[in-house]
Amino acid sequence: MSKVAYVRKEMLQVRKPPVSQAGFLGWLKKNLFYSIGSSLATLLTVAVIGWLLYGLLKWLAVPTWAAQSLSDCRSIIAELARGENNAGACWGVIRDRGIQLTFGFYPPEHFWRPILAFTFLLPALAPILFAEKVPGRLIWFSALYPFLMPWLLWGGSVWVPLGVIAGFAVGYLGFRISNGLNTLFRIAICLIAALAWWIYAKEHLDTVMSSVGTIDLTPVKSRNFGGFMLSLTIGVVAIGSSLPLGILLALGRQSDLVLIKVLCVGFIEIIRGVPLITLLFVASTLLNIFLPPGTEFDIIMRVIIMATLFASAYMAEVIRGGLAALPRGQYEAAEALGLDYWKAQRLIIMPQALKVSIPGIVSTFIALFKDTTLVSVIGLLDPLGLTTAIRANQEWAGIVWELYGFIALLFMIVTFSMSRFSMYLERKLHRDH
Amino acid sequence: MKLSSTVLALLAVIVSGPALAGKLDEVRNRGALKCGVSTGVVGFSAPDAGGVWHGFDVGMCRAVAAATLGDPMAVEFVPQTSKTRFSALASGEIDMLSRTTTWTYSRDSDLNVEFAGVNFYDGQGFLIANALGVSSAKDLNGATVCIKTGTTSELNLADYFRTNGMSFDPVPVETDAEAIQQLLANSCDVFSTDSSKLNAHRATLENPDAYSILPEIISKEPLGPAVLHGDQQWGDIVRWTLNALLTAEELGVTSANVSDLAANSTNPEIKRLLGTEGELGAMLDLPADWAQKVISAGGNYGELFDNTIGSNSPIGIERGLNALWTNGGLQYSPPFR
């Protein structure tokens, strides 16, 4: 005789959750005040942040934008009469030197050139980074960009980059014509044809074509590059040129040919084993000793060369990671199709490995870009180097925080957006697989 | 090997260096003088907001450019740290060095640097806060001293304290700006470097009267422009450009009256200097009126000094040893004859 004491017959009315569990308050309780310890931590953190922010804002918010010198700033701040802790930023230096910190000594009437060059970087990268969202044609622009950018930055006759491009075309032609020969031979022929063209073009092309007509951009010496633009130039050029080198090194490191492997591993480990600054010392004091007597690169070129070598070792490791991530089956399938080594690399392996490596490449770029500040140690006027030069002026002697803060902000904007971007790519890769 | 020779040929093309001609021809072909200056020292070299360099050392570069190219603005300034300056000179990256560089025996002989003369007689001194109550360098036992690395001052300082049986605590810094920052924060008690620079920095302080320069000068620091050993003609050009500046001051030739004097002066010395008599210019492969260009560029030595670091500038260094010999100083030019 089982007797059920009570059975509910109708549904209870849905009630709203208590105030402390829903909405903003609920969120607060769940995320900030879920225990005594967490409440204390939250309150403490808020107090510290508030105190810091107050101090910072007080320091930041001073009307010194128009000041002509540090002493101007001091008198403006003294007029505010803020009591004993009479400190405030001196924004006049940013007004006066902000442009210089960004463009260095680049002639002002040509500022559009670096701006254009670095703006074009986005459409040039788009087909590689967002292949599915942009028209495929754009890849031609990407191929053109490595020639367009130096021309825009350094200027000169338009025939120089065109001549270099023609060299690639000549090389490709050689590659096509020699069809049927061994691939290694074809590559050699391609190289020799291109080299021969370049040697010829260097001597004659400009003079021949100039009679036809030319577009000249005023040449700008790399000596005039400076500030943030210099960092960006070194970073972009070095990463761009280290990519092919890095691919070759990564392939060499995986090669069955012992000697090639040893050479590549040796190069990679030596470069990765020494700090960038020693390589910059090489650039500033030794590179000219290693080259034939009488050769002369300017220091920025030498720094770019060393930065390229530096980045290529790291790039090689990134690409090696990409190669290692490929399933073994891909290699075997390529062999089964009867592709030779170079064809397999070109058609099967590299496209996949490079795609996987893109986030790694972006972080290599970020690291290199930050490391370009080291060139101030060898006397180049990058943003940090310029702070010394700016403080050597009567007006701005003794200024510290404003300059460092401004530079930190510039770097922060670029590298932060890039690192976010690389994270996005990584997520996309994960989704794709 | 065909490929390797092609590679070499390509490299040779890419880097196609100038033939090993004289420096003067090289500079003329280039159309600009490459001059090594410091990355920034108040009064001696610093770029303004428009990127134009100014200062005493910069003036020397402009004078040489005026002599060789006829245009004082045809200078490419190549900032050098104290570490990179000599290798830049040795590698030909710069044609001349004008970077408050002390003329020493070992630099002259071992580092293959040829000093073209002395454009500033300096000595190492000490900048110290008055609040410390120190009136002599002999009282600095145990002091913390800011000192620039890679300079002769570093060695002089160690020598000075060793000779006087005192100890010190060195704080090495890379640039003057850092040293001043540390001095102001009392992070070091005293900053020791060439007294000219100490004067220059003291002038820029918020409160210059709270700091003073101790009476002891512990070293001789003859600063001068330098070129690489081996090209005598080029060395002579730089040397005589400096001498022309000095002689001009001695003869009263200024940037204001130089063209007037060139046309009307009857003084044979002035006429020889300005090229209106004799063939002095041709002896150095320079135009006859090279010295006129030099003087009209930045004035004579006295004008250059006064406008950049002397009485017409906020820095206000006294001429002192750098007065002409006729005024009791050491600056003395051999005759133009």
Add this chain to the structure above:
Amino acid sequence: MTTRASPPRERFRISQLIYDTRYRSYTIQVFALFMFAAFVGWLVNNTLQNLSNAGKDLDFGFLFSTAGYEINQRLVSYGPDSSHLRASIVGLLNTLLVALLGCVMATVIGTFVGILRLSKNWLIARLMGLYVEMFRNVPLLLWILLTMAVLTELLPSPREFRGESATASMMLNDTSAITNRGVYVPLPQFSRGLDKALDGSLGLNPNALAILFVLGAGLYVSQRIKLRADRIQSKSGERPVTWFWRTGVIVVPVLVLFFAFGFHLEYPELKGFNFIGGLRFRNSLIALWLALSLYTAAFIGEVVRSGIMAVPKGQIEGAEALGLRPARIMRSVILPQALRVIIPPVISQYLSLTKNTSLAIAVGYMDITGTLGGITMNQTGRELECVLLLMLVYLAISLTVSAGMNVYNARVNLVER
């Protein structure tokens, strides 16, 4: 049975060097070797020619001549009349010191940051995220300069400790002082003993070595006592009480030695321009140490975070089901498993920290780049020799660390299931 005729013996033809894959690899390698040798020869030839043009030679003799400059932080004795070689060694030790300190500090901070980034507290997780982004996205050199500027500008100078109206005071019962020239703490000293202690610089002297040795011996004996107790326990089931023996063999001999050597603390004292005596951590060391460890900690924090997230959720749920408290779960369940993922990338962070110590010149910390690659190079004009030596030293350090890492990886792989 017919005997199988062996295939006709192929005669080697020159063209096989190119068309036959068996031989082609040799051709390529010989060619590569030739090109490499040609390249190196070309470099060496250029170098020799350039050196002789400049009237120089390749000579390391300068290492044994008098350095003539002063170094402010030295772990071994050094004076201006020591040689350049000794200056380089002092620099190398300084490099290793800051690298070691930096690695330890970066690990501690990085672990905390990594764990706190996963905190349930939204604010703290965000704050740690902000920290990581701030440090990762601004160049290290700038951080070093900023840290140095903060230390120089915000800390009191020794002068402010002086007089009636002193604005700063010593801490910890007047035994330590934090100034903008460095942090001064009491220095353990011995008034008698094997050797006089070195002059206030960081360093090991025979007394300290003796104490370390005795301490080690004590630990060993203590371990033996424990093992013996374990044996007795497993035999008889009863564990003898040994804690006083175990502590005694460690503490007593050390105390005796301390007493015998006349141990006392030397306190820093404001004399003349500076605090004198005590142990001094220079400002440049602290700035470099802080900046390097904060910067590297941001990267290590990310590594730790991903390592923790790589631990399967089931492990945590299992631990929770066992009723372990959160701190205990982290300590006993998550971290041990995460470590295997964490350690290899952390070691490469150590490697880059060590290489980054070369930025010491920005704050005037006399590491090997500051001595051998800085003042020595500049005073002697031996750029080639100095830069080569410098690179070799860093390479040796890096290779040693990577060798250690490989050994560790091999061991981890062995225990992997």
